[in-house]
Amino acid sequence: MKDVISIGLDFGSDSVRAIAVECKSGYEIASEVINYPRWKKNLYCNSVKNIFRHHPLDYIESMEQAIIAVVQKLGEKSQQIVSIGVDSTASTPAPIDQDGNVLALRPEFADNPNAMFVLWKDHSSIKEAEKINQHCQQEEYARYLDTCGGIYSSEWFWAKIMHIFKEDEKVKQAAASWVELCDWVPSLLSGTNAPQNIKRGRCAAGHKSLWSEKWDGLPPYEFFQDLDSNLVKHLPYPLFTDTYTADIPVGKITPEWAKRLGLSKDVIISGGAFDCHMGAIGAGAKPYSLVEVIGTSTCVILVADKDRIEDNIVQGICGQVDGSVIPDYIGLEAGQSAFGDVYAWYQRLLSWPLEQLKKELPDNQEVIKQVENNLLNSLTEHWYKNIDLDHLPITLDWFNGRRTPNANQRLKGTLTGITLGTDTATLFGSLIVSTACGARAIMECFTNQNVPVNSIIAIGGISKKSPIIMQTCADVMNRSIEICESEQCCALGAAIVAAVAAGIYTSIPEAQKTMASPISTIFTPDPNRSKQYQTIYEQYVQWSEVSEPQYNQSAL
Ligand SMILES: Nc1ncnc2c1ncn2[C@@H]1O[C@H](COP(=O)(O)OP(=O)(O)O)[C@@H](O)[C@H]1O
Ligand SMILES: O=C(CO)[C@@H](O)[C@@H](O)COP(=O)(O)O
Structure with missing residues (x-):
């Protein structure tokens, strides 16, 4: 060559x-x-x-x-x-x-x-x-x-x-x-x-x-x-x-x-x-690898054989198209309308007093900026170090509507289970878990409709930037997640x-x-955490069912 x-x-x-x-x-x-x-x-x-x-x-x-x-x-x-x-x-x-x-x-x-x-x-x-x-x-x-x-x-x-x-x-x-x-x-x-x-x-x-x-x-x-x-x-x-x-x-x-x-x-x-x-x-996706591009939003791709999928109309996803990824295979697409954007929202929220400080203390701009830039990492680490899943608020990750399963862009984010004891890092933890639950709902949308998911590969900014978020996804989904080197x-x-x-x-x-990129890291689920997250995921599904009708047309 x-x-x-x-x-x-x-x-x-x-x-x-x-x-x-x-x-x-x-x-x-x-x-x-x-x-x-x-x-x-x-x-x-x-x-x-x-x-x-x-x-x-x-x-x-x-x-x-x-x-x-x-x-x-x-x-x-x-x-x-x-x-x-x-x-x-x-x-x-x-x-x-x-x-x-x-x-x-x-x-x-x-x-x-x-x-x-x-x-x-x-x-x-x-x-x-x-x-x-x-x-x-x-x-x-x-x-x-x-x-x-x-x-x-x-x-x-x-x-x-x-x-x-x-x-x-x-x-x-x-x-x-x-x-x-x-x-x-x-x-x-x-x-x-x-x-x-x-x-x-x-x-x-x-x-x-x-x-x-x-x-x-x-x-x-x-x-x-x-x-x-x-x-x-x-x-x-x-x-x-x-x-x-x-x-x-x-x-x-x-x-x-x-x-x-x-x-x-x-x-x-x-x-x-x-x-x-x-x-x-x-x-390097092969048929039935679920590839998650995790960044501002998520976009999820699964490639399937024509014979297996052609007459199986998979409901609630963003389409199944012959040749959309690899010629002669069906490419199936799904995703979340916000993932990292949910964290970015929280970062913006917390940055408000910092922005005021910048005006009041112009000489300290650089230090304040550093704090802002490090906010997501330090919140993630703080939450994980003190993790308490028994008191985790349940959040629905629909901050930018819901792309999959079953697109509904009228939906909005919902925070539940907040108490006077809910602190900043715990609330951020609940956002992390909600985005992971959204990812699991997508995986189940495939598997519940006879589309097997043999492996999960994650790419995109967050897959590289946050090992804690990736470990949480593995625990919530109860599946190993492979991270690409590229x-x-x-x-x-x-x-x-x-x-x-x-x-x-x-x-x-x-x-x-x-x-294609080799795999550089594999996150495997922790059995004890996965068990706890099973209960949390069930609560997420319950809240989803209760909350969705509230966002009908007349309510907007
Ligand atoms: N350390 C971090 N932890 C969690 N999320 C992060 C972190 N750093 C950036 N993000 C989020 O990652 C998203 C950007 O992802 P990226 O894949 O780089 O971009 P894009 O989605 O535009 O391709 C933003 O929504 C941002 O809030
Ligand atoms: O929706 C699709 C593709 O259909 C993506 O382009 C969209 O999620 C944007 O991705 P990013 O989060 O910006 O990487």
């Missing part, structure tokens, strides 16, 4: 990561992480209203900086780069014009959040998602939810388009199409971003856009016409027809991008997919797929054998 390198790009919620991987060994030679500058300033967001938008320039500028930095770190070796693979958060779609420009790139829309990418965690389209679910109650349309777990979520493509079109006449008039971020980046780099040229990825189309081979593509014209006529009046029908697995190249890099990034003009751009799907590839498994997966697209390997499983 030639000495070649592929690049994996991972567009996360806060930053983009680029890594360069040696194809013959899987060795990660160089990497760079760049934060999105506008997002960092909190622009175009309103968390109270659940609005979270990303400006396309945040993606473009950060990607450019990240790749250039990696190319510089590689020096002469950068000429060995043969391909680039892309993954991103999802569903994160944006409106584009006839030339494939996201509308916010045009001067008249430059500061209009509705003309930007609608980030996965933007839940402003709850009503539209409910409308889709109601629409699919009709017998002739019910099957279209079969491949997305039986419930359409406000985190997804069509609900977001319906919402923006309702909100913004100008965007509605100007949009020639809509595209998922993971499909747009490869199309941009390969100059195939005009709507009719975009190669839509199987992953995004199948999990979020109701596309399936079972009904020859998207649902019929009448489905959209009856749902919301804007979708066929202002957008072409069908929006797209064919879809492609990520190992199929979308094209070569354009000469302009090659020059801008310092790359060869022969670099192949592979198809895009969601972060967690690429993460499962990077983690710090950037999603980007690694994108690099693996890019190596296949460039013809370096014949298939993703073949490439995984050499390039």
